[in-house]
Amino acid sequence: MSNQQSLQPLFESFQTDKLTLPNRTVMAPMTRSFSPNGIPDEKVAAYYRRRAEHNVGLIITEGTGINHPASVSGDSIPLFHGEASLGGWKNVVDQVHEAGGKIAPQLWHVGMTRKQGDLPNEEASPVGPSGLTLDGEKATEPLTIEEIEQLVEAYAKAAADAKRLGFDAIEIHGAHGYLIDQFFWEQTNKRTDRYGGDLVKRTQFAVEIVEACRREVGHDFPIIFRFSQWKMNDFAAKLAETPDELDQFLKPLVDAGVDLFHCSTRRFWEPAFEGSDLNLAGWTKKLTGKPVISVGSVGLSGEFTSFSDAETTSLDGLVEKLDQEEFDLIAIGRSLLQDPAWVEKVENGQADDLLPFDKSSLSKLY
Numbered sequence: 001m002s003n004q005q006s007l008q009p010l011f012e013s014f015q016t017d018k019l020t021l022p023n024r025t026v027m028a029p030m031t032r033s034f035s036p037n038g039i040p041d042e043k044v045a046a047y048y049r050r051r052a053e054h055n056v057g058l059i060i061t062e063g064t065g066i067n068h069p070a071s072v073s074g075d076s077i078p079l080f081h082g083e084a085s086l087g088g089w090k091n092v093v094d095q096v097h098e099a100g101g102k103i104a105p106q107l108w109h110v111g112m113t114r115k116q117g118d119l120p121n122e123e124a125s126p127v128g129p130s131g132l133t134l135d136g137e138k139a140t141e142p143l144t145i146e147e148i149e150q151l152v153e154a155y156a157k158a159a160a161d162a163k164r165l166g167f168d169a170i171e172i173h174g175a176h177g178y179l180i181d182q183f184f185w186e187q188t189n190k191r192t193d194r195y196g197g198d199l200v201k202r203t204q205f206a207v208e209i210v211e212a213c214r215r216e217v218g219h220d221f222p223i224i225f226r227f228s229q230w231k232m233n234d235f236a237a238k239l240a241e242t243p244d245e246l247d248q249f250l251k252p253l254v255d256a257g258v259d260l261f262h263c264s265t266r267r268f269w270e271p272a273f274e275g276s277d278l279n280l281a282g283w284t285k286k287l288t289g290k291p292v293i294s295v296g297s298v299g300l301s302g303e304f305t306s307f308s309d310a311e312t313t314s315l316d317g318l319v320e321k322l323d324q325e326e327f328d329l330i331a332i333g334r335s336l337l338q339d340p341a342w343v344e345k346v347e348n349g350q351a352d353d354l355l356p357f358d359k360s361s362l363s364k365l366y
């Protein structure tokens with residue numbers, strides 16, 4: 001493990017005209033399903049507060065459902081609409097702020113990954129651009145234009161509520177094969193209207209969401225956009241095969257008003273394309289000039305979704321990439337589930353006290 005001196009790049013402050021953070025660490029969004037009836041309660045607030053107390057620079061909440069009957073699968077996933085759920089989130093924001101932290105909600109719609117009959121609205125059918133599951137099977141009718149426009153407005157309303165409740169930013173979940181990514185992905189978007197076509201045209205839904213959110217939150221409020229090449233059912237999937245395609249994909253999102261990109265990969269050290277060591281975040285920064293968050297197996301030997309135990313590993317490679325300014329911020333997932341004080345321990349040179357990842361931490365809210 002590195003000595004404290006060499007970890008310095010991780011603990012430098014981060015500043016843009018819209019967002020100032022004390023260090024480069026971000027808590028990755030992680031669905032926990034500990035919010036009965038979609039309402040984040042006192043235990044959820046304490047869980048986020050604990051990470052803020054232990055110096056996490058920016059907390060991104062678990063995915064939280066926008067106002068649409070089929071936005072989530074499960075009645076303990078927190079919602080981001082309705083008085084009771086928003087009241088729960090207000091408490092979360094206040095607790096995190098009291099502890100000196102910053103926090104953004106991750107706005108989520110699961111799209112066609114939802115199964116008919118899933119809670120909280122058993123009667124609501126899953127929705128998606130072409131009614132296709134991630135495996136390409138026809139399950140429902142494609143969304144109508146009117147339904148798409150309502151969904152765009154549901155994201156905008158959530159963004160407005162986030163700002164009103166005192167959140168420091170929003171993150172739009174455009175990754176991993178959920179609704180927005182189903183529009184991006186050729187395999188799930190076969191539309192021939194303005195929401196379908198080539199890769200650039202398939203960004204239209206996301207573009208309208210970002211623009212509508214921007215309209216609601218104004219110029220000064222940070223909008224983070226999370227995207228990935230990989231999908232929950234296909235780790236090898238790619239939206240962009242080349243840097244040029246990535247450039248075409250990102251440009252409309254930049255023009256729409258994204259401030260920061262959160263580039264989701266399962267291993268942060270893997271090059272995005274042949275011929276360069278840059279990872280997806282590195283390429284995104286280079287192509288857009290926007291600040292970026294990287295992510296994937298920080299401090300751990302095994303990657304996300306294997307959901308098995310993992311050993312702790314050195315942070316040297318991470319620090320090197322931060323030092324070279326390949327990316328600006330690093331999101332940490334499972335290590336922060338395992339240990340709420342992970343950031344503080346690393347900062348204080350207590351890395352030897354870090355515990356291996358024990359998958360039982362997935363079923364606890366501590």
Ligand SMILES: Cc1cc2nc3c(=O)[nH]c(=O)nc-3n(C[C@H](O)[C@H](O)[C@H](O)COP(=O)(O)O)c2cc1C
Nearest residue numbers: 028029030031062063295296297298304332333334
């Ligand atoms: C239990 C769990 C739940 C997750 N839920 C979400 C989610 O709601 N939204 C999201 O974008 N990513 C989600 N992820 C992915 C993480 O944000 C992160 O990208 C991934 O865990 C890789 O980081 P890590 O290797 O540091 O754990 C989840 C990961 C875990 C372990």
